[in-house]
Amino acid sequence: MDSQDLKNVGLKATLPRLKILNFLHASPVRHMSAEDVYKSMLETGEDVGLATVYRVLTQFESAGLVTRHHFDEGHSVFELNLGEHHDHILCVKCGKVDEFFDPVIEDRQYDIARNQGYTITDHALVVYGVCPDCQD
Amino acid sequence: MDSQDLKNVGLKATLPRLKILNFLHASPVRHMSAEDVYKSMLETGEDVGLATVYRVLTQFESAGLVTRHHFDEGHSVFELNLGEHHDHILCVKCGKVDEFFDPVIEDRQYDIARNQGYTITDHALVVYGVCPDCQD
DNA sequence: GAGTATATTGAGAAAGATTCGCATTAGTAT
DNA sequence: ATACTAATGCGAATCTTTCTCAATATACTC
Secondary structure, eight states: OOHHHHHHTTOOOOHHHHHHHHHHHHOSOOEEOHHHHHHHHHHTTOOOOHHHHHHHHHHHHHHTSEEEEOOSSSSOEEEEOOSSOOEEEEETTTOOEEEEOOHHHHHHHHHHHHHTTOEEEEEEEEEEEEOGGGOO | OOHHHHHHTTOOOOHHHHHHHHHHHHOSOOEEOHHHHHHHHHHTTOOOOHHHHHHHHHHHHHHTSEEEEOOSSSSOEEEEOOSSOOEEEEETTTOOEEEEOOHHHHHHHHHHHHHTTOEEEEEEEEEEEEOGGGOO
């Protein structure tokens, strides 16, 4: 939210980067595509270029400020890194995204990776289902 | 591998569909993009159109013959449904894809979905890491 | 606080992935 | 064999994302 946050992760504190970071913090929707961010910012009166949004989100990802997800859609969605790691459960009807964290699953993943000789670097778990509001 | 397989899932047994299904069965690589399938088939002397490959793979997915995955790449990869469900662990260096199945993780997922009031329909778990061959 | 070197921006072009439209061709049920 | 309908293949169109490059803004030095 302040330019020091950007400098702390090695990014120059430019106006577009500050605007985008602020926008992500202010947004009630936590998972957004680059296009979503771009359009919403224009609607809010913020003037940014689409290419810049893509670039900055990728930089934020490298810097660890956001996480990029590949849900079962044709595009990336980004999420601001606030607290700790979590996985996602999303509704196939309304598209709502909920979050969860399960230490048992986390541990098993490490065990499985180790057993197969892998050094784990990351993982993505998405559960698809019908949310309470969309049942029948 | 035979035209009855296609009819069984409600698809007309056309030559392109048979060729693609045969190709998938014969391929040593189990995870391929539409482009991969298209190019490999051309190299093998099979004559198909790219649009047809996309269409047929999508139909195969609907019919349950293949599964579509969204790994951390910009495109879909398809996998022939042979045996039972499994998850994936893939090497971030060489791109190799291994498979695993863990009943504990499966069960936990169902519990979590239920606890949040979701009716689970599917899930995707991908573990990323460095495979044994790519360790330093 | 101005001057300068350099990184960043924005607009449009370009690339990559996927789908669409439509005339031609091929399955399938008579 | 015939005719009806669905499927193919090509290129055009669409969508997402990246690239190019001239104009501009940031940060560093004095």
